[in-house]
Amino acid sequence: MTExxxxxxxxxxxxxxxxxxxxxxxxxxxxxxxxxxxxxxQCAELYPEKPIYDxxxxxxxxxxxxxxxxxxQINPFNPKFHLNQQVESIAKTDDGWIVQTNIGxxxxxxxxxxxxxxxxxxxxxxxxxNIENFENKNVFYAIRDKSIFKNKKILIAGxxxxxxxxxxxxxxxxxxxxxxxxxxxxxxPDSVSKMQELETKGKIKFLKGQIKKISKxxxxxxxxxxxxxxxxxxxxxxxxxxxxxxxxxxxxxxxWGLNLHENLIKVDTEKFETSTPSxxxxxDINWYPGKLKLILSGFHESALMAQEVFKYCFPDKKNIFRxxxxxxxLQKKLGV
Amino acid sequence: MPxxxxxxxSGKKSEIEYDSNFTLMETLRDNGYDIEASCGGCCACATxxxxxxxxxxxxxxxxxxxxxxxxxxAFDVKxxxxxxxxIDLSDExxxxxxxxxxx
Numbered sequence: 001m002t003e004x005x006x007x008x009x010x011x012x013x014x015x016x017x018x019x020x021x022x023x024x025x026x027x028x029x030x031x032x033x034x035x036x037x038x039x040x041x042q043c044a045e046l047y048p049e050k051p052i053y054d055x056x057x058x059x060x061x062x063x064x065x066x067x068x069x070x071x072x073q074i075n076p077f078n079p080k081f082h083l084n085q086q087v088e089s090i091a092k093t094d095d096g097w098i099v100q101t102n103i104g105x106x107x108x109x110x111x112x113x114x115x116x117x118x119x120x121x122x123x124x125x126x127x128x129x130n131i132e133n134f135e136n137k138n139v140f141y142a143i144r145d146k147s148i149f150k151n152k153k154i155l156i157a158g159x160x161x162x163x164x165x166x167x168x169x170x171x172x173x174x175x176x177x178x179x180x181x182x183x184x185x186x187x188x189p190d191s192v193s194k195m196q197e198l199e200t201k202g203k204i205k206f207l208k209g210q211i212k213k214i215s216k217x218x219x220x221x222x223x224x225x226x227x228x229x230x231x232x233x234x235x236x237x238x239x240x241x242x243x244x245x246x247x248x249x250x251x252x253x254x255x256w257g258l259n260l261h262e263n264l265i266k267v268d269t270e271k272f273e274t275s276t277p278s279x280x281x282x283x284d285i286n287w288y289p290g291k292l293k294l295i296l297s298g299f300h301e302s303a304l305m306a307q308e309v310f311k312y313c314f315p316d317k318k319n320i321f322r323x324x325x326x327x328x329x330l331q332k333k334l335g336v
Numbered sequence: 337m338p339x340x341x342x343x344x345x346s347g348k349k350s351e352i353e354y355d356s357n358f359t360l361m362e363t364l365r366d367n368g369y370d371i372e373a374s375c376g377g378c379c380a381c382a383t384x385x386x387x388x389x390x391x392x393x394x395x396x397x398x399x400x401x402x403x404x405x406x407x408x409x410a411f412d413v414k415x416x417x418x419x420x421x422x423i424d425l426s427d428e429x430x431x432x433x434x435x436x437x438x439x
Binding site: 042046047050118124126127158159160180181182184185186210244245247248293 | 374375376378380381382383404405406407408409411412413438439
């Protein structure tokens with residue numbers, strides 16, 4: 001089934017969220033797509049607790065606070081979020097686009113607004129030679145079906161929440177070894193103490209070290225070489241689950257034929273439109289002479305972009321500029 | 337001006353002058369070295385990973401817990417690994433030798 005809206009915004013970070021507000025004031029409806037399982041982009045994923053000092057009128061605000069308040073601000077416009085998925089392809093229609101995600105969501109819209117920051121968050125892959133040949137066979141960066149690990153020998157690598165949570169969970173039915181470069185863990189203290197208890201009881205094993213290479217594969221088992229204090233050892237396992245956090249990459253957007261400038265999307269500074277009409281780019285993902293990667297620049301870009309998107313959505317209507325402070329109609333939309 | 341000695345990922349060595357008001361990451365990025373620093377320098381990723389020459393490692397301020405935990409997301413971490421965004425340059429570091437860690 002194809003859903004219908006006015007604009008699909010790719011990226012639900014601060015700039016994508018504020019775009020919903022600026023478009024909403026002009027009666028333009030939005031859907032947002034984000035690869036993360038939550039709204040807020042880098043602000044929520046990378047630095048939810050860190051302070052930001054350069055948002056006008058906010059002497060200090062954390063990444064998560066900024067996200068929460070933007071969500072509150074755009075709530076009257078009732079945007080629809082498609083999380084945990086990445087826009088894979090776009091196809092031109094007579095008067096707009098059909099946007100399709102990697103899990104099959106299809107949305108038809110008049111315009112696309114790319115607000116993808118530094119790109120999609122994807123798992124960080126350890127730089128082990130040939131690891132790509134084993135991905136989705138012996139190596140998994142995310143777990144969708146844990147039943148395949150039952151009664152198998154598993155090596156989990158990393159020291160964060162994913163590594164510890166999966167160590168604890170999979171220890172119930174599998175032979176789990178956790179490998180990490182040190183004995184301290186950045187995961188939540190609860191998970192760390194649970195893991196240590198499991199280790200004491202002999203339900204899991206802990207190895208200090210870092211995986212260096214896949215030395216061979218035999219009977220579909222992986223032989224992995226790891227290093228600790230310059231000493232190398234081997235371990236044979238059925239599955240390797242590396243959890244080293246997320247990194248960002250441009251992903252499928254690079255394939256859409258938009259003019260790029262060093263992996264950023266070129267736009268004009270009047271409409272923030274890309275080289276393809278009716279596709280816009282705002283926030284950290286765009287480039288123009290003098291561009292600064294600041295949240296506040298993205299907010300400004302949202303407002304100007306919305307003026308142009310209005311023309312695509314309502315070609316026969318005149319857009320009259322109004323202020324939220326004085327316009328009764330805008331206030332009605334905001335429910336104030 | 338004080339100087340930094342840098343070995344890049346290909347093993348090429350170079351020397352640059354630095355302004356001690358900036359961090360090591362900012363200085364590397366500003367001089368065109370290939371350093372991602374995707375979080376912009378707030379110690380929220382591990383993409384500005386460098387190795388500090390052993391002679392210099394004890395002359396730097398110690399790393400805090402935040403930096404040590406972020407290094408958990410880096411690869412090929414060694415005893416002389418640091419996140420360059422957490423290193424404030426100063427005149428005392430004139431001659432500092434560093435190597436940019438693999439991606």
